Amino acid sequence: MKKLLLSCMLALAGLLLCTYVHAQNGAKGQQITGVLVDSLSQKNPDFITVALMKDKNVSVKVDYSKADGSFRFVGLKPAKYYLVISGVGYKGKTLSADLSDSTKTILNLGKIFITEEALGLKEVKVSATKQIVKQEVDRISYDTQADPESKVFSVLDMMRKVPYLSLDAEDNIQLKGNSDFRILINGKPSSMVERSYKDILRSMPASSIQRIEVITTPPSKYDAEGLSGIINIITNKNVTNGYNGSLNVSERFPVGGPGIGGSLSAKIGKWGLSAFGGANLYKNPQTATILTRNTFGESSTLLDQRGFNKSENKSGYLGLEISYELDSLNLISGQFNINGNRNDAISSQSSDLTKGSEILQRYYLNNVGDGTGSGFDAALNYQLGFKADKNRLLTLSYRYYGFDSGQDNVINISERINYDLPNYRQLNDQLFSEHTIQVDYVHPIKKLMIEAGMKGILRNNKSNFEYRTYNSDTDNYQILEELSNKFSNTQNIYGIYNTYQYNFKKWGVKAGVRVEQTVLDANFATTNSKVSQNYFNVIPTISINRKFKKSGLNFGYTQRIRRPNIYQLNPFVDRSNPNFERTGNPNLRPSVLNDINIGYNWSGKSSFSLSVGHTFIKDMFFPVIVYDPATGITRSSFGNVGKAKLLPMVMVNFNHPITKKWNMSINPRMAYAMTEGIINGKLIKNKGLMYGANLSSGYRLEKNWRVNVNINYNGPNINIQEKTNHFFGYSASVNKDVVKDKLSFSASFNNPFNKFRRNIRDSFGPDFLQYNEQRNYFRTFNFSLNYKFGKLKESIKKNKRGIRNDDVQGGEN
Template structure:
């Protein structure tokens, strides 16, 4: 704990010294809130950014490039009016979506997602479902922060995705509503956004919900061990996922120097699923074991976060700001699976019910200070995150005599994990005529304690990380730019990887977490180039490496015929990759865009003491064709190709081809429109194949999913504005916890 107070004192001393230094420069410009609020709501001092921005498309730019990020304007893309946010992610530089609809950044699943520059507990553990339920037409833009400045927490190996739901707003009100339907997979949905301002009060809100229905499809799992014994499982599954979400920001301008804001976000979900599977364990002489399993599973969850921010300006120095912030987040998830067996042969496991109650709570306190010195902007701050994860899991077996389920104390338990993170940062941004430099350093001390209620087992971890970040950008007279970045990023394991709850819904497989996981540190070097000529170009190159990597590992026990799946700090990796986005106006009405990435990954580790390598070339490419016709018509045709991706140290998925055709028609310009389309019209089903391997086994899991779907949506915009809402330009951004 002494180290924690030393870090806090260091940040406070640094802030005082910076203030005294600035005073010697005699900066006496009077601050005006009416001028201050013209800065970007997500950047403390955009007035000094200058030439770091490069527009990459003609007309209203769809992509904007900065030294540390790229920005995608969804409002400038007509396809956003007929798709959800997850689908639109395929078109955004550095992002891709795999065959299971998991969002990837630079081919990596470890990143942090913010809403309007702030963390949202409502997204934790349910990101895919929420992004599927949000109509893209209700989102303003998406920022992909590839080299996060030191003011951001160091969590998220690939970087940060920031979803902006509302533009800068004025006196009056405006909003949008979207109603959509997708079939045979998917379902109905509704979403909307609203902004209003009256005098000193302002608000912005977004919300909605949807149903994601997956009809019954086929699945098969086949495992062959070193002796030739084969486990063959075949069956079917279907599921229904209901999601609702809501978020709001409120602001009150006390006077020209003092601003108070608050935010509240909520997300709820209900998942009902069913799986039926016939299992047969076979050797050369015939069946060794056989059974049929039916699994009814239900999962409910919700996440809530509420925050309060106070920003104070100074009359003596324009754009000098002091911000105090507090954020409370909670996330609750309950899982229940009921498994019944039939047609038994040499199989004695009784019917059972397993439950898991996860609870997550977090308190965050933060102080930020920013001040200008001529062309230099200096930032410093301190932060404390007090986080607690709990899991209470039960396993109950059916007593055939009494007909009651009895709790098995031997494999039921409760787990508690507290994780406190204390940090301080200091960063500098310098803007010259053609150069923009952003450099800083962040200190993060993490204190972890994990224990079980039924045992004396305790896991303690304390570690300190010194995290540098440098981003350099240079603009040229022809509108092109280059940028260079170096950063270190960290992944602390979340409750999904730590939780020791064992999922036994398939008796031949056990899936569990590892409470002794340690954090992973990544070193990343990046280079980027952008040009806004007729051929718009946005290219990025990066090299990264990390050790002690926490990977999914599989171990097979030939005696019990059970494969155990968990996580372990067993691997190391390095990768070299490229990201590219090219846009070209073929004619006055036809625009062509290619977005993609390619990475070669070297991955190695151990399985039961034996070396394992899983080196892969990964790529994802989307070709987008946009035709804007007269009378408000717009047509889109997208073609995509994804390679196989690793699932851990010992596995990979298969690749796939993706296609989509959409239309949008403005009925009333800028007010009412209708959109729709078809995804994968030439392929009704897609077989998702997951291959795993180890020294003693090979395994192939195949799931057939509906691939073809149709969708239609209605969009309505309303209201009018006169003057912008004031927003806190600092505030809490908890991007320190891994997904």
């Protein structure tokens, strides 16, 4: 099968090369040329948009004026055309261009004079509410710039308001009730969110991004990973010649801390620059925890653990994109992202194991943990356009990505009764590197858009973990070789795809297929053992859209896969709590998902969307919890143990402007989850209704004041052996433009009448019941200042295609 895939990739490469040569040497057909001239200064303005139209409604081609004011359309058929000229600072102009005479090869329109737009002296007051949610064939987008609360909330906080998205009690994102998704930045992977997205998104001000896209039916050009879809975060890049940017300074307490973030975009001549970055200090003050476990069988026991923990996390990130336009057909761009974090945590707990009134075991544990991590990625893209059609593109891309993370825990045990485990220290260092090469080709044929490409991803995961016990005689820690190991894992993925999109009248169809082969090898250096896997996947996708006068109907089907990441494969055993161990499973295989979705959307004064779907996952790898009565230890790992269904899955979004100053939106969701699998030799089933809703309302007052209120309700979350509790949250915010469109002040309070929130997780197995309660601070206050600056003239040109490594689940588990 590997040889077959390699042959297909070579054939596709040959096809792309032949197409390129043919396009570059093909006939030019008829041409229309001209030169734009400023009627006042007599200079030739550049980067003025010139659209070639048919019947004043149908766009044929689009060009822009060069440095000498010239423009040209080639490869035209005999017909009557219209030119529509528009540019920032100039009045629009329309003129006819008759090419119906087939004997005329070139129509030279000569000098075309355009006049500057006169600046109005009177203030224009716009009172209409900008649409926040927009639905397309295969995705929805949430315009954060249209939401005033973007000035006070982080990107992570804003996720609660986006349709299809929700946050659980630990601020983990869920897409359609599922934590298996991919996060992209501007359509590309980024080390900032691939390693641990929460650290970055909670430090990224929402004011520094343009919108959040949720791709519910990813087309075949995207990698097959991400069971529930893709989250694409678009930063502020719609910039014109000149520069613009934003700066946000915030403070959050008692949870959180100071943060700073911002973005900058600039264009100077043929150079374009986009950058965004920030830093954040996030504190979790001391809170209480409760963990109990009841075991059954020959010897029923009760384990009761109660303690406290607190942590502090420092994080920072920087993203940079540079582009250079060689000419109108050749574009080079590069990306660079870097991030890092440090986490310090302290926890303590008492532990009592009893049988009836008899104390079987008792101890007190103190755990001091130190975690560090850093990520880096860089990419280079070359985009080639074609003279015959500017929408035809060939893109070559290369990307390197790497990260490292370290974990160091020192565990001291005291007040022992029948417990002889010595004090110990555990260390785990992880390294990850990835090389990606990708080729993409886009070929439009009238109303048909054809896309094809191929890709190779070469990954290398490494882990080195050690356990050291304390020796009181030497006053140091000695390595336990039998519990330590060096683990390496290589994962090579080869893929090709082909996508077709056709639009006719009020119908739109997008369909494609992606073929991927994965070759995986794992090696345990210390124990001299190996694991090898090789799997082949064919992933079909189809989206159909029917537009009506004010509404639309969508249908989507896709198959997705979920590959395990380094956290789920790593055999390191976390013994921070000696009665409850956590580890990965290097034998994990990918899960396969089938998703069918039907959606309806309507927009007028209000907007409404409804989505109903069914999801089925086979060979699902779940978090698996097994109790060992011989050791008294519960171990959590991962295993391909069963299947899951979400039926039905219902999502609703409703936006309504009550008045010109008052608007509201509501996003309810519901799904019935059914899971089952074989765990520890026995069939386990779990099912239940998962639901939630977010209500948001805002009112614009006089003198640039605005108030917003949010109400959020999250129902229980279901897994094969776990169920979480529901919670209800609310917040209010106020913001004011101190200097109109420049400087604004924002403040919010969240859950002012509830200091703590009880996060409860109930787990079960054939021979145990487990209760875990974590108290988190719920009452928080936010303050922020947001400043915008810049001077603009024309937009940055960027690669329309680039590397998207969206085939591995994002975030840390």
